Amino acid sequence: MKQVRINAGHVGLVFKNGDYQRVITQGKHWLKFNESVIKYNMLLPFNTPVALDILLRDETLSSKLTVIEIKDNELVLVYENNLFKNVLTSGRYAYWNGLLAYKFVTADLNKIEITEDISKSLYGKSELSKYIRVFEVAAYEKAIMIVDDEVTKTLERGTYHFWRNQQTIKIAKADLRQLQLEVAGQELLTKDKAAVRINFYAQYKVVDVETALMHNKDYEKQLYIVLQLALRVFVGSYTLDELLDEKENIAKAVLEQVKSQVAKLGVNVLHTGIRDVILPGDMKDIMNQVLVAHKKAQANVIMRREETASTRSLLNTAKLMEDNTMLFKLKEMEYVEKIADKIGEITVAGNGNVIEQLKDIFSVNK
Secondary structure, eight states, X not given: OEEEEEOTTEEEEEEETXXXXXXXXXXXXXXXXXXXXXXXXXXSOBOOSSOHHHHHTSHHHHHTEEEEEEOTTEEEEEEETTEEEEEEOSEEEEEXXXXXXXXXXXXXXXXXXXXXXXXXXGTTSHHHHTTEEEEEEOTTXXXXXXXXXXXXXXXXXXXXXXXXXXXXXXXXXXXXXXXXXXXXXXXXXXXXXXXXXXXXXXEEEEOOHHHHHHSSSXXXXXXXXXXXXXXXXXXXXSOHHHHXXXXXXXXXXXXXXXXXXXXXXTEEEEEEEEEEEEOOHHHHHHXXXXXXXXXXXXXXXXXXXXXXXXXXXXXXXXXXXXXXXXXXXXXHHHHHHHHHHTOOOOOOOSSSOHHHHHHHHHOOOO
């Protein structure tokens, strides 16, 4: 016989020749011949040296244990005194009762939604994060959730967590902000066969996410083609001069033309515009020559108009002076004044009165 001591917070399992006999608790105990004891800390999970079913036949031992059985498609989160401890996968686990208050939360991995009472603060824990899939939908986005190639629901902005299992989850996102599409460098022919290159743009928004993402492939490329074809039709129906004059009207016409078509893409075109109409080098030279000639013609017309007005004014003045001697004398004095302003010095030679000589200089014999 020998004596063993079991301290507080521990238990002992007594075996005889390898067979389980009984459980002993705190205190001193005598062991019989061929008996041995294995001591366990009750703060730690119970790891049995023999089949657990054999030990659980002992009601005394069974009452001291909490046994957790986890299926292949399950996870169990273990809490000790309301604090998260770890995650258990499929298997059978036993915990000692008495010292710690255990809480076990079972999660069903056959579903993807996390409906269990699990704080989101635990999702980032290394023990749990490997079993969770995370998807981000930005504040300016909306997304379609596809599970096993089937659309399940629409996701608004936010962070989403799902259980990681054999089901495939895909997230297709669409930007809900106002977007701009450039249709640049389009080589087009006008009605009068002039080759021009046009830079065109359109501003649009996605209004039906499911239609845009699920019913159309590359909706933005399709929108580009719709705008490109509509632009070709309208440019081809205008001459070059009309095109340059009607740029704004053409852009509005393209907008009205494509609105019904792009609705099938799940988008709404808000505004269109022609940014540039670029002419080839030879055409640009011709247009410059036409512009110069046009401006010269305008300048000649203005000069002729001014000359005609000036001549008419002189004629009217001459008629008035012919009929009115006093007006003639006033005009004469005006011109004498102008001439005097430009004379720096007057030399009077010979005999005679100075005043009379000046009078002779400026007088006009009629």
